[in-house]
Amino acid sequence: MIVSKPTGPLRGMRVVEFAGLGPAPFAAMMLSDMGADVVRIDRKGTGGSRPTDITSRGRTSVELDLKDARDVEAARALINASDVLIEGFRPGVMERMGLGPDDPGITNRKLIYARMTGWGQHGPLAKAAGHDINYIALSGALASIGPAGGRPVPPLNLVGDYGGGALYLVAGILAARIEVLQSGEGQVVDCAMTDGVINMLTLFHSLAAEGQWDVSRREANLLDGGAPFYRTYECKDGRYVAIGALEPQFYRLLCEKVGLASPDFEDQNNVDGWPLLHRQAEAIFRTRTRAEWCTVLEGTDACFAPVLTMEEAREHPHNAARGSFIEIDGVSQAAPAPRFSRTPSRVQSPPPAHPASVEDVLARWGAARVQAEV
Numbered sequence: 001m002i003v004s005k006p007t008g009p010l011r012g013m014r015v016v017e018f019a020g021l022g023p024a025p026f027a028a029m030m031l032s033d034m035g036a037d038v039v040r041i042d043r044k045g046t047g048g049s050r051p052t053d054i055t056s057r058g059r060t061s062v063e064l065d066l067k068d069a070r071d072v073e074a075a076r077a078l079i080n081a082s083d084v085l086i087e088g089f090r091p092g093v094m095e096r097m098g099l100g101p102d103d104p105g106i107t108n109r110k111l112i113y114a115r116m117t118g119w120g121q122h123g124p125l126a127k128a129a130g131h132d133i134n135y136i137a138l139s140g141a142l143a144s145i146g147p148a149g150g151r152p153v154p155p156l157n158l159v160g161d162y163g164g165g166a167l168y169l170v171a172g173i174l175a176a177r178i179e180v181l182q183s184g185e186g187q188v189v190d191c192a193m194t195d196g197v198i199n200m201l202t203l204f205h206s207l208a209a210e211g212q213w214d215v216s217r218r219e220a221n222l223l224d225g226g227a228p229f230y231r232t233y234e235c236k237d238g239r240y241v242a243i244g245a246l247e248p249q250f251y252r253l254l255c256e257k258v259g260l261a262s263p264d265f266e267d268q269n270n271v272d273g274w275p276l277l278h279r280q281a282e283a284i285f286r287t288r289t290r291a292e293w294c295t296v297l298e299g300t301d302a303c304f305a306p307v308l309t310m311e312e313a314r315e316h317p318h319n320a321a322r323g324s325f326i327e328i329d330g331v332s333q334a335a336p337a338p339r340f341s342r343t344p345s346r347v348q349s350p351p352p353a354h355p356a357s358v359e360d361v362l363a364r365w366g367a368a369r370v371q372a373e374v
Helices: 023-033 069-080 132-139 158-183 193-200 202-209 248-258 271-285 290-297 310-315 317-322 358-364
Strands: 014-018 037-043 059-064 084-087 112-117 187-192 230-234 240-244 304-306 325-328 331-334
Touching (some): 014 023, 014 069, 023 037, 023 084, 023 112, 023 158, 059 069, 059 358, 069 358, 132 158, 132 193, 158 187, 158 193, 187 193, 230 271, 240 290, 248 271, 290 304, 310 317
Parallel strands (some): 014 037, 014 084, 037 059, 084 112, 112 187
Antiparallel strands (some): 230 240, 325 331
């Protein structure tokens, strides 16, 4: 059940989410944090969530058997009373259940039908199984991430599931929401992780077109760890720091504070000299612990940060000062983002412990009761 009164900019927006994994639930969480009333349709016997299932926060859960005609009718009632539908099934699954965007029982002409997949709604791979690693591999991102001479390294599932998936899904939903307020007509949002990741690579396609990015090598370019002033370094205690001194004035300050006094360091953009500078900088950073380097560099314009674990990040003074982490029922989790000055987001409730009834949701939404017995 919804616990707190929503205050975010999306308050009043009704969302039906079909239970799934990865980017679709995360997008629904973001919408809920921003004030939307999100109702998740779970399979019979699976409703509710664990308190530690943070992505499920701020939801109402209902259980339906979508192989049962009565429950399909109940799902249609929810959809027709909503503003947004989110589903993350393979293409054709919703249509086979009688809940596709062109189904005659879906009469809500203002509905934004948001479809989240890896490969998209059409194309040779559209109906194939896959996960984040596959989508970012096909998009060209994975080949650029990892050590020189080693294998590509999956960047968790942040790039495909959440970067090219959830965030593009939210952007598409919000854009369609603005348009429907103008036209009165909803539409389908076809959000594919491959499309999103390719779109995210725009800068690197531009750099490659200008001859400033070697697509055939890793750790050989400005932003992939190839530059000695944009990479991580191991410290005396085995912990790491991150350096990002791209601009000349920041690079000069870094050299001054760290003690990179060799004439070799004066030519920042001499790519041929980068391997030597790597070795010299590595030796210098190993002379102090991470905490000691924080004392020297943190808060300066040297573009420095300690490489923290997720647990350490919770305790860092900057994150603490901004309230970037919150605790709900003893579970530490990220605060809603982004932030709004007049209509602040907030978590509406913990993950739903138990499912609610469809009729309770429809009553809350002021919609007609389900006609068939549920």
